Amino acid sequence: MTGKILSGLNEAQREAVHTVEGPVLILAGAGSGKTRTLTYRIAYLVYEKGIPPYHILAITFTNKAAVEMKERVHRLVGGVANQIWIHTFHAVCVRILRREIPHLGYRRDFVIYDTVDQSSLVKDCLKELNLDPQRYAPKGILAAISRAKNELMTPRMVAKRAEDLYDEILARVYQVYQRRLLENNALDFDDLIMQTVLLFRKNPEILDYYQDRFRYLHIDEYQDTNHAQYVFARLLAAKHRNICAVGDDFQSIYGFRGADLRNILDFEKDYPEARVIKLEQNYRSTKTILTAANEIMKHNQGQKFKELWTENEEGPPISYYEAEDEVEEAEFVAAEVRRLKREEKLALSEIAVFYRTHAQSRVLEEVLLRERIPYHIVGGLKFYERKEVKDILAYLRVVHNPADTLSLERIINTPRRGIGIRTLTRVKEYARRQALDLYDALKLAAAGQIGQIKEKSRQGVRSFVTLIEQLREIKDACPVDDLVRMVNEKSGYLAMLRKENTYEALSRMENIQELVSVAKDFEERQQVTGAAGPGEGGLEAFLESVALVSEADNVDTGAGAVLLMTLHSAKGLEFPAVFIVGLEEGVFPHREAVFEASELEEERRLCYVGITRAKRHLYLVRAFQRTLYGNTVYNGISRFIEEIPRELLREVERGDEAAVSGFQTPAPAGGFKAGDRVSHKVWGVGTVVGTRGIGPEAEITVAFPGVGLKRLLVSIAPLEKLQ
DNA sequence: TAGCTTGTATTTTTT
């Protein structure tokens, strides 16, 4: 096995795999075989060192990365891989908290609040404190609370450090916010990490248990850790000190959300005995591309020295193009995409376009649409944040946990049951006085034990309580998808939508159906993995799985369409041909980021990330003028262009390609692809010209003669595909 | 309560 494991590795990678005792920092440059090294290392621990798999923990940032690593480890070590914990930070903490959280005063069946929930909770808190949301923007408050939690600051600590009135108010809101979370038996995303740390700090014996459980710790993307995550890892590693941090300070692009570059830069201070291993050989890009990337990064101060090199060929020069405006910029991209396809024989899915902000995607989209080039936009829409989906999930959450007042209030009168503000206020008031949960007070109200409530409202309350009670009775006995179906029907939610009789309602109904499918998939997966019998603990697990997923986990790269995405979403991917557009001062680097040196450096790292995605063809594009917020601006050339040695660049002319139509490539959107003929109930026959999103999000743009372009959700639109 | 008007911001994103 040793030979097998080590044969495909270079010197540095081999060292990284071998060095399993004590702290190790693996500085893994872009395209240096990081995941390979990490997975081999885990295999080495199991096979060569005979470490029991349950002593190994690997932490990633995204579900996607976790799944990928699990699969690759599984391929190396087989079934025992299932005993290795490979999860995101949040998932690891949830698993720990599910066992231990009673020590913190929450119940084990806590729910996880997402950003939408958080926002309504903050608004509630502001109301409770009689604060003007104009003056104290919920968004800002929420951001500050999140920052505080990332820094492991409790409300009390925030109060103590307050420097002005705003800080004092903030501390108050934060305090109320935490109290409300506790009352609702809920945790937000940041809490998952922070509460686990607090748990460890408060209960040394619990920490001790997990330290012994996870003797071999791996943290991927270490440069993206925030302070709370850093402390979490440090605590876990403190006893056995076998921590393997993997990361690349050059690819730290999430400072704006709390990632602290110092975590990786100071690793050797935290662990003086640490071995530092640099993976600098790149297997992805041409020499030209790597030189450009290295040169750009020389303009950043205070990062670890690292220079990528490769045995790959020189490759073609980097193309630089200066467009008139953003439309011409997009036209250039379109023309070059055609050329790459024709002359370089690239598939469309081998080509990607990166931009700094989402707003830039529109013009690109319009032009590609016009040019009949299939494209696919990564990111954007969110299935789980849609109102109807959140409503149904709120029902399930209340069924699972009646103390979840936020969810309860969300659905108590949806569909309408005649329970208005007045009734609700009365019951809430009663609950407060009697120190009851809102749900228990509702039960009393239904039984007529709370005065001042009209008979009609009481009936509404009664029907609501009955519904929840019914569902609670069966929740452990039936599969989750049946439960969802039951909520849809018995709550009257579907009936309400059916009555509306609008396209929008139809779309909402389809989304709810989609949620049933999600639940069904989930249930089937549970059966396969043998995690539980039908329904058994399924609801809780289901709610958790939807709370921790994100759409971005499935960037579909095999889709036969040009991929359009922000530079941030590009991290971790690679393409034979890459376009980076909008290379102008104020766009990229972004105007908001040029005042502060640290932010500018993050922009530069973002540029580095973009460039190092390219295997062979790299295009850097700027527009002479562009329309921004409604007026024309003339931005200078991005400094990043200036930082690339001239001899690596070749300024190109616009290659006007005769528009050739007829791309016949598969696309991901619900089985539709550009070029398909479809029939629509209302608009008749049309041609698919673009796709966007996946799964329940999938959207297609269709050209209907005489009607124009229409954007349709595949899952809901009354569409039929014509052979 | 829906639909309208008015105001305001407008990087990047995961869980």
Add this chain to the structure above:
DNA sequence: ATACAAGCTA
């Protein structure tokens, strides 16, 4: 320009 949210009228 535009999108989205909050406030206001029918």
